[in-house]
Amino acid sequence: xxxxxxxxxxxxxxxxxxxxxxxxxxxxxxxxxxxxxxxxxxxxxxxxxxxxxxxxxxxxxxxxxxxxxxxxxxxxxxxxxxxxxxxxxxxxxxxxxxxxxxxxxxxxxxxxxxxxxxxxxxxxxxxxxx
Numbered sequence: 001x002x003x004x005x006x007x008x009x010x011x012x013x014x015x016x017x018x019x020x021x022x023x024x025x026x027x028x029x030x031x032x033x034x035x036x037x038x039x040x041x042x043x044x045x046x047x048x049x050x051x052x053x054x055x056x057x058x059x060x061x062x063x064x065x066x067x068x069x070x071x072x073x074x075x076x077x078x079x080x081x082x083x084x085x086x087x088x089x090x091x092x093x094x095x096x097x098x099x100x101x102x103x104x105x106x107x108x109x110x111x112x113x114x115x116x117x118x119x120x121x122x123x124x125x126x127x128x129x130x
Contacts, residue, residue, distance in 0.1 A: 032061040034104040036122035043128045046097045057085040069103040099126040
């Protein structure tokens with residue numbers, strides 16, 4: 001609901017638009033929150049780990065500044081498309097059998113527009129090492 005303010009004969013109409021979406025065109029420089037849907041592989045065997053392997057992440061809303069967070073560490077990330085990222089996992093990152101958290105993070109954009117959210121973290125998926 002718009003608010004109306006009067007300053008003498010000057011009338012100010014204040015409309016607060018919702019967060020960054022199609023209803024708020026002022027959020028053009030905001031970045032979307034990444035959506036992580038799957039990783040591949042989802043499991044690996046500790047005793048058979050190679051020196052390094054490629055982890056592929058699929059989802060949506062990936063942008064050029066999106067990065068993969070693997071068990072708390074930010075990794076150099078290849079953004080193949082808005083729905084696919086890849087990172088190299090080395091055996092030194094996997095110290096024992098267990099589960100390792102995988103997440104995508106997109107830093108906030110340069111949007112200074114009030115009410116516009118920008119960037120964020122995806123849900124967490126796990127790589128299981130047996």
